[in-house]
Amino acid sequence: MERSTRVSVFESDKPAEIQLIKSKLDDANIKNAVENNYLTFTTTPTATSLKVMVKLEDEKRAFEVIDDYLQQNENQ
Secondary structure, eight states: OOOOOEEEEEEESOHHHHHHHHHHHHHTTOOEEEEEEEEOOSSSSOEEEEEEEEEGGGHHHHHHHHHHHHHHHHTO
8 A cells, every 4th residue: 555645734823723723624625634743842841733644746736825825815
């Protein structure tokens, strides 16, 4: 079974924002997954960074969907 390369198309520490992007990609029929990255800093114990991952071949389309969403929300 061939494993497809996954790439990060969006990163945030806000779960609500991640969910919005995830649903926009779902609406566009782009398969995606969310990954948790726990980053450790010396000043704070841990910070959680969430990443939305898509298949490499869906990356361009995913960025278009995300850009559209971000531009719409910028104007509100």
